[in-house]
Amino acid sequence: MGLGITILGSGSRGNAILVHNERNAILVDAGFSRKELLARISACGIDPRTIRALVISHEHGDHVNGARLFSDELNVPTYVTFKTATRLEAARKLGKKKILFETGTMFDIGEFQVRAFSVPHDAADPVGFVINSDGARIGIATDLGHINSLCAQRLRDCDALVLESNHDVEMQQRSERSPSLKQRVLGRHGHLSNDDAISALEQLVTERTKIVFLVHLSSDCNECDLVLRAARSKLDGIGRKDVQLAVVLQDKASQTFWVS
Ligand SMILES: [Zn+2]
Numbered sequence: 680m681g682l683g684i685t686i687l688g689s690g691s692r693g694n695a696i697l698v699h700n701e702r703n704a705i706l707v708d709a710g711f712s713r714k715e716l717l718a719r720i721s722a723c724g725i726d727p728r729t730i731r732a733l734v735i736s737h738e739h740g741d742h743v744n745g746a747r748l749f750s751d752e753l754n755v756p757t758y759v760t761f762k763t764a765t766r767l768e769a770a771r772k773l774g775k776k777k778i779l780f781e782t783g784t785m786f787d788i789g790e791f792q793v794r795a796f797s798v799p800h801d802a803a804d805p806v807g808f809v810i811n812s813d814g815a816r817i818g819i820a821t822d823l824g825h826i827n828s829l830c831a832q833r834l835r836d837c838d839a840l841v842l843e844s845n846h847d848v849e850m851q852q853r854s855e856r857s858p859s860l861k862q863r864v865l866g867r868h869g870h871l872s873n874d875d876a877i878s879a880l881e882q883l884v885t886e887r888t889k890i891v892f893l894v895h896l897s898s899d900c901n902e903c904d905l906v907l908r909a910a911r912s913k914l915d916g917i918g919r920k921d922v923q924l925a926v927v928l929q930d931k932a933s934q935t936f937w938v939s
Pocket residue numbers: 737739800802822
């Protein structure tokens with residue numbers, strides 16, 4: 680029973696990541712509408728009825744826009760921290776069934792063992808995830824201002840790594856964005872720059888790493904080719920031509936990668 684990952688899309692207009700095997704799946708974040716999520720899942724050849732739970736990283740709209748309608752339609756629980764649940768409830772984004780978890784703890788959803796760890800980002804209680812199943816490990820951090828030592832520890836040594844590579848710092852500084860938005864994005868609790876993401880690969884990629892997905896690219900302050908070129912050159916430079924690379928954008932799901 681292999682472990683697969685399919686990223687349904689990523690960026691400031693929606694994020695959702697499916698972790699799955701042949702029988703069961705969990706959806707990490709539901710940033711697209713219910714209809715769009717179901718369409719993308721089916722287009723990937725995955726039966727939505729195999730989804731057992733929704734797991735939420737934080738309350739920003741690009742991660743929860745379809746959360747309530749999606750989880751209620753499939754009648755699955757939403758795993759969420761107390762603080763994030765409070766925000767979601769206030770915004771009427773949380774489905775009927777909720778299961779609370781605490782940041783820093785591990786919990787099982789069927790055969791998926793999920794570990795939630797705190798990430799530096801400007802939300803109530805933002806988390807990244809490490810998901811273990813079938814002897815394989817997937818690390819996910821889509822929104823984080825910087826990689827602190829806890830994040831580095833958790834995200835290191837994964838078979839598949841999903842990491843934010845949000846913006847090129849120079850493009851961000853030159854952009855038409857307001858000074859306050861620039862400050863937010865570039866801040867320690869904003870979004871991870873290409874330079875920070877790519878230099879972290881040296882630390883995070885280990886012998887077991889097979890693929891790195893770079894996600895949550897800014898549509899106006901980044902370019903897919905720029906990210907791919909820089910990441911490829913970093914990985915080649917550390918002798919890891921064998922590690923696959925994929926940039927996942929907003930409008931199209933990734934191909935399924937079988938981690939085990
Ligand atoms: Zn966010």
